[in-house]
Amino acid sequence: MVGTLQNAWKLPDLRSKIVFTLMMFLVFRIGAHIPVPGINREVIDQLLNSGALFGFFDVISGGSFRKFSVFAMSITPYINASIIMQLLTVVIPSLEQLAKEGEEGRRKITEYTRYFTIILAFIQAIGLSYGLKGAVANPTVGSYLLVAVTLTAGTVFLMWIGERITEKGIGNGISLIIFAGIVSRLPSGIGQLYEYVRVGTTNVLNVLLFVLIAAATIAGIIYINEGQRRIPVNYAKRVVGRRVYGGHSTHIPLRVNQAGVIPVIFASSILALPTTIAAFFPGSPVGQWFQQYFNFGSFLHSAFYALLILFFTYFYTAITFNPVDVADNMKKHGGFIPGLRPGKPTADYITRVMSRITLVGALFLAVISLLPTFVIMLTGITNIYFGGTALLICVGVALDTMKQLESNMLMRHYQGFMK
Template sequence: MVDTRGSTPSAQETFMQMAQASGLRGRLFLTLGLLLLVRLGIYIPIPSIDRARFAAEAANSPVFGLLDVFSGGGISALGIFALGILPFINASIIMQLLTSAIPALENLQKNEGEQGRRQISQYTRYVTLGWAIIQGIGISFWVREFASTTNELAFIASTTLALAAGSMFVVWLGELITERGVGSGPSLLIFVNIVASLPRALGQTISLARADSSSIGGILLLTVIFLVTIVGIVFVQEGSRKIPIVYAKRQVGNKLFREQKSYLPLRLNQGGVMPIIFAYSVMSLPLALAQYTQNLTLVQVANLLAPTSWFYIPVYFVLILFFSYFYASLIINPVDLSQNLKKMGSSIPGVRPGKATAEYIEGILNRLTLLGALFLCAVAIIPTAVERATGITTFQGLGATSLLILVGVAIETSKQIQTYVISQRYEGMVKQ
């Protein structure tokens, strides 16, 4: 028998475990079932709305495609799950900003262990509910002109209630996927919504190529850029800097443990897909407010931040840089890390423990974050610039931003499945 301990599971072993292991198979079926339920809920209509008139109006909106991607077509369908996971994403951004600004919340996250994290999760749900109500009211005012009822107040109240309740139900399903399924529930919900928008974009691209043969060159160029982007995403997502660590000699009882060497891995892209998701959400917020309220000032701001505007790229660039550094600071605190290394009796060769170690780690982390953020900016901006230069707009709202999310979520989910397969492998060895 070949000893496979410590090795990465092969594709054959992974698929065998997915088919044979009841635990993993049950998790996969649960995940797929809940994702299917979310997709079906998008097409359960909100009552008292003339959808034909709404669809015609929404198709002419300059910001509609951007808002419709993360909802998986939910806004265009005006279903009860139209808001989807978007309020939860916005609430997560708000809570992470508050956690870094309010000492009490920071203490909950860092020092209260699992109980503190559960408390912050509960606060995030409350913020999600409030945000869902705000967005529900905004959509209600937006679509009230398409209502088939004359009681405007009742229409706004019922529509807001349906949208907020639907969004909270989707959030609960996402948490259920995280706890009992495979992968991160919110990330998979975004993944499925983006995948659901791909057939429409591909169909529009094929129709464009058939109608205008001169656009084929631009389509092929975009396809090549997307393929190169996928390869780059995989390398960056897996890239890390290994900082060597030395554990000092120590004696426990009569045993003397020799000096041991290890390493501290720092990922090139600490935040994964989250910085670009947060930047995407912030960019879409003024667009949504302008669409809901029709305020002249907000409409002007929305036009400046629309994908067709030249201000879109620099603002997007700055937001991705900001959220990359912000998210990296939440994941790794150099001061806490240096203190933990000192408590364990370990050190980085050539670097004094304490403050010097914290400054050394912070310097490396800043450089890695800058490289990762610049890559994210390139992934998000270059295809958009090529789309604008070639005039191929059928992928507007999808593009490399969605591609990064798709690849990142796929990598993280596959890693979790591989981890489960490895645990099953060890359980099998113990039983033998």
């Protein structure tokens, strides 16, 4: 990785892209310290200590939610809008047709996603400002609208930064903003660990155990993310006029973790919502029950969390990968899997293989997501939000960015050879 970065820095165009990406990170971190007017920060701190969903938001936003800055909602509305548009593309025929029209169709869907992001961001900002009415210094309609418009503008600006990084920088801009937000919490997390050791809350052995678990988790994430089941495919020879086409072998790479981190985000948001809402009604019987039996780390919470991750992993994989389309495309181009007839037998075989490896990926995601609970039990280190979900996002984004850097360098080497 270090060698790749050093070689990329020697190329002027790649160096300019890296510098542009770092400058956008600097803008993001400056905005993370610009506060929303009329907000009491002490109330926000209390809510962060009581709600798992707010803690998750604070991780994604890189600490902006705790400061309640203009970037407090981070890029979450854009992610939600993108996922919803991706699901609607499968359901609505007109959107599906747009997706198949190439670059122009994708540009149109991107435009719809931007508008949808603004709508979702404003709705979320209104709900957030009203739900945090105890934190609003002057609870009037004008104050709520001011907070909502400020948060919406911050999200739209972040969306613009992400698109500029994708266009003029290195990697996927939206993913890199989340990555930068999570990594920015690392120094404060290390300082918190040091403080725990200094005051005697934990000891050096527990910290070493925590570091070993984190290293093993990173290695496991890399192994699973890069894991593939390669199904061999042969193409028959075709004679067209005096030319012979086909006659070569390839493979279908089926990823173990086809859904990525999307199931974890879905499950975290859905499962943390009841507990967070119950925190607003501490005196009610339902609120007390959720706080007692459905709190983060409880058996019910962990069990439902794992089941939701399994469900969303299969659901999102089924949405994004269609074995029938793969089998039809192979049949059209004269491809076949050795020992299987083209068409339905091929689709059934791919579906069966995909179901088996998706189970492995889903179980891995569930284990990684429940990792903070086990870490707290083993080491006694609490209030560390840099858990399995954050590691999943960081490692995945880092791998994708390094692959893009390597492909850019390889393309330039090929250009030099052709010249």
